[in-house]
Amino acid sequence: MPVQLTEAAARHVQKMLDKRGSGLGLRLGTRVSGCTGFAYVVDYADALQDGDAVFESFGVKVIVDPKSLGNLDGTVVDYQKTNAINSGFEFNNPNIADTCGCGESFSVRNTG
Numbered sequence: 001m002p003v004q005l006t007e008a009a010a011r012h013v014q015k016m017l018d019k020r021g022s023g024l025g026l027r028l029g030t031r032v033s034g035c036t037g038f039a040y041v042v043d044y045a046d047a048l049q050d051g052d053a054v055f056e057s058f059g060v061k062v063i064v065d066p067k068s069l070g071n072l073d074g075t076v077v078d079y080q081k082t083n084a085i086n087s088g089f090e091f092n093n094p095n096i097a098d099t100c101g102c103g104e105s106f107s108v109r110n111t112g
Contacts, residue, residue, distance in 0.1 A: 001074035002055045003028060003062050009079040009089065010058035017060075020044065025054075025061030028077065029068040035100045037107040038071055040091060071095055071108050 005013065005026070017023045023044040033039035048054070051066035064072055074094045081087035095108045 003053075003064055003069075003072050003074070004055065004076045005057035005060055005062060006076060006078040007058050009077045010060040012079040013060050017044070022046065024048070025056075025063055026077075027063045027065075028072060028075075029065050030071045039106075040089075041068075042089060 013026045017025070023046055025045045027041075027043045027045035029041040029043075030038040031041050045061065045063040048063065049065060053064045053066070053069050055062045055064070062077070072093065072095070076092040078090045078092065079087070080090050093106070096106045097108055099106045
C-alpha cells in the first residue's frame, strides 16, 4: 500500500520546499525510540538512496527508506493547523498496535 499525503499536507510540504529552494520531496521514516518502539522521522529528501520507495500525492513526492516501509505501509499523513501557534503533521498509520502515554512513540503489529 502507498504512503500518502492529504491535500493539506502536500500543500504544506510544497510550500516548505519552495521556501527552502530545493528538495525532491518529503522523507518519511521511523527510528527506534521511546517506550513502545518507534518514532516518526520527517525531513526533506534531497536525494534518493538505494531501495527507497517513492510515492506521490497531489504532485509531492514522499520518499520512504526500505527499513521503515513496513512500519509505514498504508500511512496517510495529514497537516493540521489548530491555531496560530500549534500546527503539525498527523499520521494515520494502520500498522500501529500501541502507543505510549505521551504519544511520542508507537509499536507496530507483527506482519511476519
